[in-house]
Amino acid sequence: MSGLWRLLAVAAKEVRQLACDRITIGLIVGIPTIQLLLFGYAINFDVRGVSAAVLDQSQTSLSRRLLGDLAATQVLGTLRPAVSERELRELMQQGAAHVGIVIAPDIERRLADGNRAVMQILVDGSQPALENVAQGLGAMPLLQRRGTRAAARPVEILVAYNPEKRTAVQIVPALCGVILTMTMVIFTASAIVRERERGNLELLITTPVSPAELMAGKLLPYVVIGLIQTTLILVLGYWLFDVPVAGSLVDLYFGALLFIAASLSLGLLISTIARTQFQAMQMAIVIMLPSILMSGFMFPFEGMPAVAQGIAQVLPLTHFNEIIRGIVLRGAALADMRPELAKLAVFLLVMLSLAMARFRKRLD
């Protein structure tokens, strides 16, 4: 029986220690709550409001009715009109539209003919799950309810940027961001907290080293590690999964550098809040979960409700996924990605200022 008592003594001591750790207590409740909300609420395979661009070459009442039907499905969001095929392609390359709809000039003849497609749907194959959306649109009984003779193949679906519809093509670039988030946030947060735990920091802050020197010095190796990881993923992606880089490597590394800096600054902020490595790890997980689930890495961003999209906007990974998919898969240039780059830069500055404000060369 004394074994049982000893066991209970150990358990009671553990509970007492846990009770002292407020952050851990918060996370015990916080992590399942966040997970549940994310999985149950934010993640939605029924995609709605996909951004689309339309090239209506016909400009007839029939084509307008067709577009009205498409809009009525709510699967597509605002339909941005394009004047040329080139403009349509550009909108897609910039990521402003993930679906392109082209209506043939001779739509009425084609409809009567029945063998040729009246409408072409271009799908951005760099995004997850969008191809299903297009299939759904194509299978809709468009125009039929008006008594017109059904076309045998009314809709033709083309998958751009990933014509073979390989999952690896969507996953590999986005995985780069996920892996960078993991290592950059967790590494930096725990590296700094470790020095505090071991008392190294108390010694360091009595030396002439300035907070900026200390932080920059701690982060610099991780910037290099991040770039090595990026290279590793891209090289392996090319060799093993045949995912080539369509855009410029310089653009790609610039985007990666900005994202690495943003993630490091987040890790830095965590390190100024967490008192132990364990707490730092848990806080990093709180960032990781929504990053993986809500950034458009696994599920289409546009399927999420507005609140979740708002949260996703705050996550650097959301913007990096757009950037890296644009550059690697759609051959976009950095200039096409200005809004995303700007959001990452703002994130970096805010996190860095907060971290600097919290980090002082003092113990109190």
Next chain:
Amino acid sequence: MSHAISARGLARHFGHVIAVAGIDLDVPRAEIYGFLGPNGSGKSTTIRMLCGLLVPTRGTVTVLGHSVPRDAEIVRRKLGYMTQRFSLWDDLTVGENFDFMCRVYGLDRATRRERIASRLRDYDLAPLVKQRAGTLSGGQRQRLALGAATLHEPALLLLDEPTSAVDPQSRRDFWENLFTLVARGTTILVSTHYMDEAERCHRLAILDRGRIAAEGEPKQLARDIDATVIEIGNTDFVSARRALAAVAEVRSIAQLGNRLRVLMPRSAAEPERRLRDALAPDNAGASVERVGASLEDVFVAVTRLRNGANAAPERAA
């Protein structure tokens, strides 16, 4: 510039806890100044305020002629600090730790090489240069920490309980090293709870609950003690203790081997006779003898005699 450190009315509160309750301090240059006090007496908090790690709740501090915390950055270049815990890097070697600390202090290549070589030699670390700090013994780590704290040849060394984790021989060696540094003009402020270490200091402040209870040279403190110290031998200790505790003026009874050491206020009249009378029923043959005060007596006298005249006598030293 006469004192290395001057503090006036220095206080620090942590919420409702008063760690340092307003102390005045003058540390002369090129001497070893000791902080003697039990854990929680405010030694570490004071040292941390002196090096700018903590901002005082009240009071002013001047270190090496600079106001702290305002000029903490200037002071940091002239200051060496050894924390209570070993705070160099366990996963770096002895040489790497030295090299890193040199660079943090911005020493150039030639100076680095010269200083590291001299510290390795002076502190017997040369054979361990490639060994990771985490695998060193307590005494070796402490020599490494002292070596690292002096790489930039600071004018002032702050040592926070530097010898709490080392064996007596290492402590002796450590103090030899401190005296060598003082001979070169370094001012050293060292906190300790060991009496033998406190006795080695040029000057001493006895801290008690955030206040300086006594201050001066150790020998002078012992001479000036406001207490009479009486040693009692040749008794049955259990019954003698009971008898002595019943005497109103007895403030402290401590057993040292086969003797009892009794502290009474200096104001107590005829202390030997009073104690002999108290012992008479059971221990008529006891020897009762007035002796000179030790630093420990001073410590007990200033921390206990002053605080509540009715405090129960201490059972053990």
